[in-house]
Amino acid sequence: MRRNHRLRWQAAAIMTVAALAVAACSSSSTSSSSPGSGSTSSSAALTASAPGITATTITIGSHQPLTGPAAPGYSEIAPAANAYFSYVNAHGGVYGRKIVYKYLDDAYNPTTTTSVVHELVLQDNVYALFNGLGTPTHLAVVSFLNAQKVPDVFVASGCECWNNPTQYPETFGWQLDYVREGKILGNYIKQHYAGKKIGYFYQNDEFGQDGVKGLDFEIPHSAVVSRQTYVPTNVNIAPQVAALRASGAQVVVAFSIPAFTALLKLNSLKLGFSPTLVVSDVGSDPITLGGLVTSFAKQGGATVNGSQLINGIITDAYLPALSTSDSWYVLFKKIHDQYEPKAPLDGNFFYGMSVAYTFVQAMLKAGRNPTRADLVTAIQGGMPQGPAVAPYSYSSSDHSGITGAYMGVIQNGVVVQQGPVLVTDTSASGAITTYSGSEQQAPASGIPSP
Amino acid sequence: MTMHTLPRRLGLAVVTAVIVWFLSVRLDTFRDFQIAQVAVYVPAVAGLTVLTGLSGQISLGNGAFMAIGAYATALLLLHLNWPFVAALVASAAVTAVAGGIVGVAAARLRGPYLAGLTLLLGVALPSLAFAYQGVFGADQGLSVTFTTPAFLGATFPLTRWQAWVSTVVALVTLVLLANLCYSRIGRNWRAVRDDEVAAALDGVNVAVTRTLAFVVSAVCAGLAGSLLAIVTSLVAPGAYTITLSIALLTAAVIGGLGSLPGALWGSLLIVLLPTYVTDVATSHGLSSSVGSNIPIAAYGAVLILVMLAFPQGIQGGLRRLLTLFTGPDAKTRIPGDAPAPHVTPQADEAPASQTEKEGTS
Numbered sequence: 001m002r003r004n005h006r007l008r009w010q011a012a013a014i015m016t017v018a019a020l021a022v023a024a025c026s027s028s029s030t031s032s033s034s035p036g037s038g039s040t041s042s043s044a045a046l047t048a049s050a051p052g053i054t055a056t057t058i059t060i061g062s063h064q065p066l067t068g069p070a071a072p073g074y075s076e077i078a079p080a081a082n083a084y085f086s087y088v089n090a091h092g093g094v095y096g097r098k099i100v101y102k103y104l105d106d107a108y109n110p111t112t113t114t115s116v117v118h119e120l121v122l123q124d125n126v127y128a129l130f131n132g133l134g135t136p137t138h139l140a141v142v143s144f145l146n147a148q149k150v151p152d153v154f155v156a157s158g159c160e161c162w163n164n165p166t167q168y169p170e171t172f173g174w175q176l177d178y179v180r181e182g183k184i185l186g187n188y189i190k191q192h193y194a195g196k197k198i199g200y201f202y203q204n205d206e207f208g209q210d211g212v213k214g215l216d217f218e219i220p221h222s223a224v225v226s227r228q229t230y231v232p233t234n235v236n237i238a239p240q241v242a243a244l245r246a247s248g249a250q251v252v253v254a255f256s257i258p259a260f261t262a263l264l265k266l267n268s269l270k271l272g273f274s275p276t277l278v279v280s281d282v283g284s285d286p287i288t289l290g291g292l293v294t295s296f297a298k299q300g301g302a303t304v305n306g307s308q309l310i311n312g313i314i315t316d317a318y319l320p321a322l323s324t325s326d327s328w329y330v331l332f333k334k335i336h337d338q339y340e341p342k343a344p345l346d347g348n349f350f351y352g353m354s355v356a357y358t359f360v361q362a363m364l365k366a367g368r369n370p371t372r373a374d375l376v377t378a379i380q381g382g383m384p385q386g387p388a389v390a391p392y393s394y395s396s397s398d399h400s401g402i403t404g405a406y407m408g409v410i411q412n413g414v415v416v417q418q419g420p421v422l423v424t425d426t427s428a429s430g431a432i433t434t435y436s437g438s439e440q441q442a443p444a445s446g447i448p449s450p
Numbered sequence: 451m452t453m454h455t456l457p458r459r460l461g462l463a464v465v466t467a468v469i470v471w472f473l474s475v476r477l478d479t480f481r482d483f484q485i486a487q488v489a490v491y492v493p494a495v496a497g498l499t500v501l502t503g504l505s506g507q508i509s510l511g512n513g514a515f516m517a518i519g520a521y522a523t524a525l526l527l528l529h530l531n532w533p534f535v536a537a538l539v540a541s542a543a544v545t546a547v548a549g550g551i552v553g554v555a556a557a558r559l560r561g562p563y564l565a566g567l568t569l570l571l572g573v574a575l576p577s578l579a580f581a582y583q584g585v586f587g588a589d590q591g592l593s594v595t596f597t598t599p600a601f602l603g604a605t606f607p608l609t610r611w612q613a614w615v616s617t618v619v620a621l622v623t624l625v626l627l628a629n630l631c632y633s634r635i636g637r638n639w640r641a642v643r644d645d646e647v648a649a650a651l652d653g654v655n656v657a658v659t660r661t662l663a664f665v666v667s668a669v670c671a672g673l674a675g676s677l678l679a680i681v682t683s684l685v686a687p688g689a690y691t692i693t694l695s696i697a698l699l700t701a702a703v704i705g706g707l708g709s710l711p712g713a714l715w716g717s718l719l720i721v722l723l724p725t726y727v728t729d730v731a732t733s734h735g736l737s738s739s740v741g742s743n744i745p746i747a748a749y750g751a752v753l754i755l756v757m758l759a760f761p762q763g764i765q766g767g768l769r770r771l772l773t774l775f776t777g778p779d780a781k782t783r784i785p786g787d788a789p790a791p792h793v794t795p796q797a798d799e800a801p802a803s804q805t806e807k808e809g810t811s
Contacts, residue, residue, distance in 0.1 A: 067743060104728060105745075110591065111689030114682040115487065119725060122480030122609065136589040140684040143593070147608075204580070205589045231580045231589070 046096060049369035052127025058363065059100040060130045061120030063137060068107035069232060073258055073288045073348050074133060077156065078103040080352025081131060083339035084332075084360075088447055094363045095450075102126065110140035117141040121150055128153055128375060131174070131355050135159045135206045146170045151375045153362065154355050154401070158282070159206045160426060163400035172379055172394065173401040174355055176281065176318040178207055178255065179426040181405065182214020184316055185278055187422070187432045188407050189251060190218050197225045199249030199275065201240065201264055203256055204229035211255035211280055217428045225249050230260055241267040244275070251276045256283040262292035265309060266300070277313045281405065284315035285347030286413045307413050314418075318388055318405040319354055320439065321415050322347070327442040328354070328387045335446065354387040357448065361386060364450040385440045386448070389421045400426070404435055459628050463621040470617045474610050482609040483681075484721060489616035490677040491717035493623040495701045496710055497670025500627055502699070503708020504636060505663035506643030507556060511568030513695035514575035515668040517687070519545045519675030524592040524685040525585075534596065534680060538619065541676040542669045549668020553661035572695040576687040591686025594679045616677045623670055624710055630666065631710075639663055671698075700749075704756050706763025715764040723748060 046055040053059075064078040065071050078101075085099040093099065102124060104116040113132075120126045121144075128151035132138045135157040142161075145152040146168050154174035155162050158181065162173035189198060198219055202208030208229065216224075226247035228240035241264065244252055252268075252275045254261055261283035268274065283289070286307065293306030320326045322345070332353040336345050343349055363370070365378040380396045390404030404423030408415035421435040443449065470489075474482050498512050522541040526532045532540070552571060556564055579586035586592065598611040630636055638659045641649040646656050679685045701716025724745040731744045760767030 067746070109688040109691075110684055110686040111678070111682050114684060115483075115725075118480060118483045118609070122478065122483060136591070136686060136688070139590055139593070140682070140686065143683065204583065233577070233580070 047369050050127055050371045050374075051125045053097070053370070056097055057100050058094060058097050059102065059124065059126050060128050060359075061117075061124060061126035062101070062103040062130050063106040063113045063116050063120075063132045063134075063141070064103045065108040065133060065137075066103075066105035068105075068109065070108035070134065070257070072292070073285065073346075074156075076343055076346070076348040077131070077133065077352040077355075079340055079343060080336075080349040081356035081359075082352075083335055083343075084353045084356035086339045087335045088360055091445065091447055094360060095368045099360075099363075101130070106134075106137055108134055108137055110137050113137040113140045114144070117144065121145070121148055126150070127372065130154060130359055131156045131352075133157065135161075138162075139206075142168055142171055149372060151372050153375070153379065154358060156351075156355070157207070158210070160210050160400070161206060163398060163426075165397055165399050168399075170376060172399045174358065175351075176316075176390075176402045176405050177400050177426060178210035178280070178282075179214040179217075180400075180403065180424050181280055181316060182211040182255070183217050183424050183426075183430075183432060184214075184405055184407070184422050185211075185253060185280065186215040186218025188314070188316075189215075189253065189278060190220075193251045193276065196223070196250040197248050198223045199226040199228065199244040199247055199252045200224060201228050201230070201244065201252055201254045201256060203260065204231050207282070208255040214426075215253060218432075230256070232257065232260070235259075235263060237263050238267055238270075241271060241273065244268075245271050245273040249275055251278060253278045254283060255280045258283050258285060258288045258292055259296075261289055262296050262306075265293055265313075266296055266304075269304075269309070279313050279315045281316050281318065284313060284410065284415070286310060286410050286415060287344060287346035288348065289313075289410075290413060310410050311412065313410045314407065315410065315415060316405040316407050317415050317417075318390060318402045319347070319350055320387065320389060321408070321417060322350060323414065331442040331446050350387075358383065358386050361448040364448060384448070385437075387440070387442070389439055390423050390435050391437065393425075455632065456629065459625050463625050467617060467621055470613070474613045474617075479607045479609045482607060482613040484725075486609060486613040486616045486677075486681045487721045488714075488717045489613065489620040490674055490681055491698070491701065491720060492620040492674075492713055493670045493677070494674035494698050495705065495716045496624055496627055496713035497667040497674075498698050499702040499705065499708055499710065499713050499716075500631060500639075500670075501663050501667035502702060504631060504643065505639040505660060507660060507663060508561070508565050508699075509556075509568040509664075509667065510565055510692070510695050510699065511552070511571035511575075512667065512671045512698050513690050513692065514571045515545050515549060515671035516675035516678065516694065517576055517685075517690035518548050518668075519672030520679040520685040520690070521579075521586060521592070521675075522672070523676040523679045524594050527594055527596075527679075528592055534615070538673065538676045542672050545668045545672025545675070546665050549665040549672075550661065552668070553664025554657075556664050557657045557660040568695075569692070572692045576690045579687040587686075589686065589688065591684055591688075594683050594685060596680040596683060612681045616681060619673055619677055623673055624713075627666075627670070628710055635659075635662065700753060704753060704763055706760075706765030706767075709763065709765040712763050712765035719752065719764075723752065 048054050062078060064075065066075045082101045085101050088094065089098040102120065104120065106113040106116050117129065120129065129145055131154050133156035138155050138157055139161065142152065150170060152171040154172055158175050158178040160177050160179050162171050200212060200215065202212055226244050226249055228243055230237050230240060237260065254264055254277065256264060261279050289310050290307035293309050294304060297304040320328050322329055324330065332350060333345060335353065336343065336349060361383060362375060362379050366374040379394050383392045383394050385391050388402045389406060390402055393400050393403045404421055406421045407418045409418055422432050423435045424430050424432040470485060474485055494512060494516055498509060502508050519541040522544045523537045526537040526540055555567060559567055580588050598606045598608050602611065638654045641652065641654055642656050642659045650656050697720050701720045702713065704719055705712030705716030727745045727748040756764060
């Protein structure tokens with residue numbers, strides 16, 4: 001009988017403690033901001049017009065790979081965005097409100113993403129989810145965010161899937177999507193390497209597949225001699241590189257993340273295989289890539305100069321090159337040096353700053369006391385260009401984002417622009433045209449005007 | 451004895467269900483989500499704690515069984531539109547078969563070799579999602595649609611419904627496991643764990659007994675996987691890496707190997723600790739590079755502390771505290787109620803020294 005008594009004691013103790021623990025944990029968070037209907041008159045007092053908005057703050061959230069396989073490079077993006085928000089907060093904020101940016105680590109694991117996004121939305125009552133990073137990760141939460149009617153703005157992924165206003169009215173892409181990018185890269189290859197044998201190397205998910213879809217719109221199928229894929233969890237890509245070499249490919253197009261672009265380069269070097277490399281913007285940030293090539297070679301016992309090895313890689317870019325003659329670079333470097341001086345000032349940092357700038361633009365446009373719907377309406381009404389080299393596509397029927405890029409070649413650690421900015425759409429027949437507008441200059445104050 | 455214990459366990463389960471129901475209604479929807487998450491891990495940790503604590507076999511592959519349950523559920527819901535309960539039962543059946551196959555091999559292996567085999571399973575199985583991406587959807591996995599039933603009304607929070615469903619499944623699993631542990635099967639497990647030769651001389655079929663423990667543990671993991679699928683609305687390989695298998699084992703050890711209430715403690719810890727620590731880290735303004743690594747460090751620190759302070763896990767520690775207040779329970783000395791001659795009376799609640807030896811050898 002003694003076990004019965006014990007069991008009863010144990011159960012009583014467990015349940016009491018568990019109940020107390022859960023109740024205690026919740027006491028700090030049950031009170032949430034009360035919703036109110038926003039009045040947008042310019043002189044109106046600042047009110048708590050939506051969840052996550054108080055008279056003094058706008059709280060937004062994000063899921064980011066701060067640890068795990070995707071952390072190298074990508075973990076710099078959220079701190080960069082936060083640095084820009086700090087700058088805005090120090091210079092008057094958004095209509096006087098300060099932006100509070102809470103980004104949680106999901107380690108690039110979709111299940112963790114679900115957990116942290118539930119926390120942000122249900123517990124922290126964020127006004128919007130901003131720049132959630134990754135295709136597989138964000139796909140895990142896009143339905144939830146839309147069901148909760150939380151604006152899901154400027155997803156950090158070029159998947160075509162974010163542009164689905166009927167199913168996901170709250171979700172907006174931002175960066176150049178991979179189909180458009182594939183078309184622009186494919187167009188370049190078609191023009192410059194006609195008659196050459198082409199090989200594909202791409203990540204076996206929406207990212208790589210969307211890119212290949214765009215490439216195939218432009219490059220004749222007969223020219224493609226080999227299509228090799230990789231998964232990010234398997235770093236042994238020697239068989240794929242050997243197959244590319246055996247196929248006699250003279251040009252290899254890669255839709256790969258930086259680590260795998262570096263592995264592709266090193267494996268080719270080992271096999272004495274030196275095709276012309278054309279790499280998507282995602283996997284070609286010269287500073288990240290050069291560093292990875294050097295460190296991977298070191299792990300393999302070889303000493304190479306990474307930044308020299310990647311010279312000549314052809315790529316595209318939708319943000320201005322990191323050069324002191326560019327007004328955005330000057331602005332972002334100033335903020336970098338003041339708020340996040342230890343972070344490397346590379347493409348990832350530039351990306352984080354740029355997307356944060358776009359968010360501030362959208363918030364200013366949404367009005368003094370915005371509801372969540374006001375933000376969606378503001379973005380759908382079209383956004384001014386900002387740091388991107390091509391205009392945004394935003395409308396009530398298009399949620400994709402930046403529409404074009406320029407081609408470039410990596411020389412001494414920077415992407416040197418080759419030719420004009422090209423814009424296109426995501427259809428097979430849509431033409432690729434030269435963008436006639438000019439790049440915007442960064443505002444002197446560093447803050448977009450309302 | 452069983453006459454008394456079955457109603458008692460059922461009563462306990464009902465009381466727990468009522469408490470969870472009360473909490474879920476009172477607390478906000480995020481707490482409901484956390485209740486659901488805890489309830490998801492309870493069956494998996496309980497199954498593992500039975501396998502390791504009672505039958506003396508270690509498994510580093512129960513995450514893989516969760517994956518099997520989760521993918522089975524997702525495929526059945528997605529392609530055949532089965533009701534969730536049917537999918538849950540079918541997933542349990544599928545994992546039972548998988549557990550049986552692994553169990554037959556496992557019954558021949560001991561200690562580190564068994565750990566090695568199950569480790570292999572835990573590492574290799576999620577990769578199948580990439581090999582057959584047409585079926586399993588590679589990295590992105592399969593999304594699962596799980597909605598609240600119509601009779602609850604349109605405004606009923608989904609997370610609360612998820613918490614209810616998971617809690618019911620977890621409690622039913624616990625009741626069944628508890629009964630199993632005190633049945634003849636449970637006694638056989640302990641007999642085999644403590645001395646295989648003696649057990650065999652008593653007429654216990656050692657191989658069958660060990661295999662059965664694996665099947666039971668796999669079914670529990672499969673149920674947990676099935677629940678995880680509906681709670682996260684997604685089944686993707688990233689969730690079922692070797693890290694998950696190790697987290698399950700950690701939860702079982704921290705909670706108290708062999709103890710079913712310990713499974714609850716362990717599950718609470720692995721779900722709530724990372725969230726709590728991250729919140730503390732962010733609210734103290736730590737830089738993201740430091741803050742994001744703190745949960746992992748805290749996890750390790752808690753593991754070391756618990757093992758130092760309570761070598762028998764949280765449940766063992768609680769029992770010790772309880773004895774401090776009440777003194778050794780006089781009634782426990784009444785003889786004649788011990789189930790079998792060579793079964794440690796407390797074996798279900800505290801790891802016998804033998805278990806620890808086997809676990810770490």
